[in-house]
Amino acid sequence: MKDKTSYNSNYYDKTEFLFESDAEKAALNEATKPKKTKLYKKIIINCIIISFMIIGGFYSFNILQINKLNASIIKSNSNKTNEEKMNKSSDNLEIIKNNKNKYELIINKSNPLDEYTLNNYVIVDVYNNAFDNIKLEKKTFNEYIKLKANLLERGYFINIKSGYRTFDESNEIYNYYKEKNGLDYAEKYVAKPGISEHNAGIAFDFTISDNKSILTTDYKSDEYLYLEKIAYLYGFIIRYPKGKENITGYQYEPWHLRYVGKDLAKYLTKNNLTLEEYYKTKE
Numbered sequence: 001m002k003d004k005t006s007y008n009s010n011y012y013d014k015t016e017f018l019f020e021s022d023a024e025k026a027a028l029n030e031a032t033k034p035k036k037t038k039l040y041k042k043i044i045i046n047c048i049i050i051s052f053m054i055i056g057g058f059y060s061f062n063i064l065q066i067n068k069l070n071a072s073i074i075k076s077n078s079n080k081t082n083e084e085k086m087n088k089s090s091d092n093l094e095i096i097k098n099n100k101n102k103y104e105l106i107i108n109k110s111n112p113l114d115e116y117t118l119n120n121y122v123i124v125d126v127y128n129n130a131f132d133n134i135k136l137e138k139k140t141f142n143e144y145i146k147l148k149a150n151l152l153e154r155g156y157f158i159n160i161k162s163g164y165r166t167f168d169e170s171n172e173i174y175n176y177y178k179e180k181n182g183l184d185y186a187e188k189y190v191a192k193p194g195i196s197e198h199n200a201g202i203a204f205d206f207t208i209s210d211n212k213s214i215l216t217t218d219y220k221s222d223e224y225l226y227l228e229k230i231a232y233l234y235g236f237i238i239r240y241p242k243g244k245e246n247i248t249g250y251q252y253e254p255w256h257l258r259y260v261g262k263d264l265a266k267y268l269t270k271n272n273l274t275l276e277e278y279y280k281t282k283e
Contacts (some may be wrong), residue, residue: 111195
């Protein structure tokens with residue numbers, strides 16, 4: 001009759017047979033058990049893992065902060081590229097007795113804003129805009145919204161890139177160009193606080209496109225030419241037009257819209273006049 005003992009039982013019996021004492025069997029059993037990692041080794045390994053996790057997290061956080069800072073710098077510099085640029089004629093601008101209407105004021109190197117005048121403008125946040133943290137004067141913004149709706153009906157997308165600026169922000173831009181191009185350049189070409197229309201919130205720099213994802217402007221495009229034709233209906237003018245640089249004291253700026261009110265905007269547009277020319281005809 002065959003022995004029905006299992007393979008493992010046979011193996012155990014054979015190993016028992018090889019040793020003369022229970023002590024030797026115990027030693028064999030201990031040797032065949034999987035070795036346990038000592039406690040101090042576990043502590044060291046865990047500390048190393050935790051250290052790598054902390055370093056990795058800190059590195060990721062720093063990369064995120066650097067990316068945010070770079071994005072902020074890029075945005076700040078992109079706003080400076082469209083900063084209004086005076087020319088040599090700005091030194092010869094006349095002092096003008098401004099109209100009492102706050103929307104018809106001339107604001108330039110010879111006719112700066114004062115704090116009393118600034119108190120007449122109510123500044124509000126701009127919403128539904130591709131660029132963040134933009135503000136405008138209240139009525140200017142309300143008319144801009146109507147202009148935007150007109151453009152959207154034709155599939156044109158307008159966004160304000162730069163609106164109201166505090167005196168401090170204008171001073172930062174002035175200092176930026178002073179450091180970049182020198183004092184002489186800044187004095188001649190960059191608007192100091194109080195001599196920029198942006199300080200009143202009644203002017204803004206914009207982009208317009210027939211593609212919602214594009215935030216640049218083709219100034220020969222249908223959408224831009226259409227905007228030029230209908231802007232006056234909402235009280236806006238292209239403040240620094242081409243061919244009138246020696247009159248306005250500024251370089252041609254197709255991206256700069258100024259609110260002057262519907263009646264005056266219509267008159268200036270129909271007669272191809274700048275604000276400077278308008279006041280000169282009234283003398």
